[in-house]
Amino acid sequence: MTLSFRADMDKDFELMDPAIIAAAAAQGMTVTGAIERATEFGMTLRALLGLEDAPLSEVAFTYVPNGPLVEPAQEASLPTQMRNLLRWYKDFIKNKAGKEYIYAEVREEHHFKLYSVQVHMSELFQLLNLRELDKSILSCYVLMKLGECKKRNIHDVGFIDPHIVNGYVLERYPQDVERDLYKFLKEQQLKSQILFPYHFGVLIMDSLNMDSKLWVGIRLMLQKVWKRFKDKITGEFKDELEFKRLVNVDTQPPGTNLCGYYVCEFIRRHTSERRPTNINLRRNDLRKKLSPETRFRPIQEELAGFLVRKVLHPK
Known part of the structure; x- marks a missing residue:
């Protein structure tokens, strides 16, 4: 044998x-x-x-407070922005600042009110090691793309912030979710698309690829807010929202936890790469042939660069 x-x-x-x-x-x-x-x-x-x-x-490499964010052997292979984020973190723990969070500032020009997105240090670990992303990182990605859309004169794409509209808040503070959803719709009524990376409380998921019972709460809330919006805002709007399953859309493979990266990639394709140029078409075809580590490295780099420039060292 x-x-x-x-x-x-x-x-x-x-x-x-x-x-x-x-x-x-x-x-x-x-x-x-x-x-x-x-x-x-x-x-x-x-x-x-x-x-x-x-x-x-x-044994899997895990986050430890004030411990390394990446394994030493991996540091040399990090690209520029991820290396810059790691350098900041090393200085941070060396100075023993004692804080476990950083804060991304949200202004009225972003989402119509002032608040902060709290990002735990463990989320930096998750990002640098291609682990599952929390809603705070998704919210930072939305902030980054809002700024990019403004610079590129992309005015027909809007967003709903998953930091303030998510499963946790819906369950505990439904009135807050209703108020914020209505505000998002009202202030973005002229947008052709409003992207909503919904968060159930644990992971970012592809809602319409799941059992509808798992997201019935937000579906009912959206219909309620839509009725209020339709009754108050003048325009030709449908009586009810329609929920459609998208076809030929990339989703995370079974048994993985990379859904947040797919969500970021979807947002990127509807903002940065929205034009149907040959380069964008070839880029999208190539993605499907790459390993997750290679495919999502640009997303990691984008986020790391945003955190360093706009969160850690805002001007």
Whole structure:
């Protein structure tokens, strides 16, 4: 029996192993998807699914307050803006500032009222290591694109800020969500598109690719606010909002947590790359062939640069 034949047999046994099937299903993955993810992380399938202890070298790199944001071996490979963000962080912890947050200022020209977006240091770790993004980072991306649209004279695209309209606020302060949603619609009524990266409270998700029961609350709230908007604002508007599932839209693969990056990429394609030029068309085709690390590096660089220029050192 050759080694390659034995390896193929082992894979077949894994595909049929009830324990592996159950553990993968519990994490929302198929066995095939789990095998691919284990290969990506350089782990055994059983270690990935928690059926055996991972060797010390396979333990995931995690955030520790005042600890490193990236593994030392990865620092040299970071591009410019991510390296600048890391340099700031090293100076920050060296001076023992003791704060765990940075704040992005939101002005009335952005979202019609003054407030701050609180970004925890752990979110910088998530960003630099291509881990799942919190709503605070998505909100920063929206702020960045608002400024970019203004510079490029893009006036027909609007945004709803996921920092103040999200699942957590909807559940606890529905009146605030209703007021803010109405304000977003009223102030942006002439926009052709209003992009709304909705946040359920844990992860940014592709709502219409999910069970509709999971986002019924915001759907009902949108209809309520739309009725109020239609009754008060003069114009030709539909009686009710329609929710349509988009086709041929990139979504995160099963078993991954990169949905926030796909949301940023979608926003980028509707702002920075909105013109149907050959370069933009080729860029979009190329993305589908790239690894997540390569595909989303421009998003990481954009965000790191924005944080350094506009949040850490605002002029």
